[in-house]
Amino acid sequence: MAAPMSLELLKNLPSPRVPHGGEKVYKDECVFCFENLESKDGLYICMNTYLGFCKDHVLPHFKSTTNPLYLQMKVIKTKKPKEEVEKLEKPTRLAIGVEGGFDVEDENLYDIQEINTLVVLPDRAEFPLPNPELPAEIQASIAGIIAADSASRQEDVAAWDGDQKFISKHSENLKQLDNGVKVPTSGWKCSRCDLKDNLWLNLTDGTILCGRRYFDGSGGNNHALDYYKETGFPLAVKLGTITPNGADVYSYDEDAMVDDPHLAKHISHFGINMLMMEKTDKTMTELEIDLNTRVWEWDAMQEAGSKLKPLYGPGYTGLKNLGNSCYMNSVLQVLFTIPDFVQRYANQVEALFNAAPPDATGDFNVQMAKFGHAILSGNIPKHQLLITEIVLKMKG
Structure with a gap:
């Protein structure tokens, strides 16, 4: 009271x-x-x-x-x-x-x-x-x-924040060849294969090439990347993403998506009027969002269609996956199957807490003890599981 x-x-x-x-x-x-x-x-x-x-x-x-x-x-x-x-x-x-x-x-x-x-x-x-x-x-x-x-x-x-980009160091003084190349506003195809999507225009000489091959075999045939390794020409713009407001620009030299403040001038060198272009392809950000919102991976992990009995209790507390933290989660789960690690950080919680500094938020011993006690004790209520998306078994 x-x-x-x-x-x-x-x-x-x-x-x-x-x-x-x-x-x-x-x-x-x-x-x-x-x-x-x-x-x-x-x-x-x-x-x-x-x-x-x-x-x-x-x-x-x-x-x-x-x-x-x-x-x-x-x-x-x-x-x-x-x-x-x-x-x-x-x-x-x-x-x-x-x-x-x-x-x-x-x-x-x-x-x-x-x-x-x-x-x-x-x-x-x-x-x-x-x-x-x-x-x-x-x-x-x-x-x-x-x-x-x-x-x-x-x-x-x-x-x-995956949309944070920097201005490419190549943008200001990009070398562009006077080779007479003029690029049409549509109907593009990779110059080294038959792909007609995920195409990138090299801003040095106007060559059109396909993008990288993704882990599942989709995407491209790596021809734009191979071309950079052969020529050293650093910047490419993704065809189909060009609009009056900008486009996807990749710097192979800097290995990042970048901003090109002079993009309108660079593509006009090859006959493309940026103000007249319309978006016909997904940007890299949109593709990554699609990957992060797809349902089939989640269904596969949950063995959709199968009747499973959820496990809960000491040693069966899950960890929340933020999208790219599943590897760290699995490592931590394995660490707390090692007896010495359990003894150090899960069985001496009170002693470690009593020795905590005034601000324990960044203290390794305290935070590891907090974590170890939580996943091994089974005291976390089901509605407050440390993880809801991925549950890795620690026993059996």
Whole structure:
């Protein structure tokens, strides 16, 4: 039961910090376990350090810091009706957490109710929010914490924004041969094979060649890449993606998709009027999005059509795959089958937690112990599995 406290007494407490742009606010999960905003008691965010804790781990933090003010944040999610979900727009950008990109949290699939409370420790006095009578400094800190992107979301967006490009070093002074080549506006074909799609125009001499062969045998025959190795001509534009707004440009020398500010001039050298072009082929970003949203791989992993009994309990906790983290997930699962590793990081959790530095978010021992205990104990509720997409068995 929360102890009573008057608003007047709040004025005698130390003022909290007010987060400004770019500061990390750890409001995704507890520093020492995987309790999160959807847990029964949500998370307690220290209004001085911006570290988040579950109900069990917040008191030790208070005792070590004597910071009395915490913002308790809790979320209740209710799945939206199927017809509402079907109306959602598909991703148009290979990025996470930005407009047009993938939604890490699947927020569009749920109606979300947020419950925020100011909590004062050690008595656990509670002040439901919003409350206009709170001191101005406390209100400013609360508003800043609620508005800030969580630390993990900042990292996800930075790591996954596949649309970030740089200007090619070859763009400014690209050498173009006066060889009389004029390229038609349609009807293209690879100069070395019969492929008529996934074609790239070399911006040095106007040669049209097919793109790379994908892992499944589709795509091209690698002729554009082979041509670069033979000639050293660095830039190519993907035919079919040219529009008045730009196109896909690849730098073989820099091994990356790049921006070419002089693209209109470079393609006009071969008789192509950029303003008259229409998109007829998928961009590389669209192709990658297709790969990341295809259903058949997921169906294959789940053995669609088969009757399987899900496993759950100690040693059977899964890990969430962010799209390209399945290899790391499998390595971690294997590591925690090694007895010495289990003894070091899963069987000595309390000792490692007690030796934690003030900010344990980046401490290897603490975070590895947190992880090991979670996947081996079986204490993670089914609805809070560390992983929902990929479950790797650790036994049998």
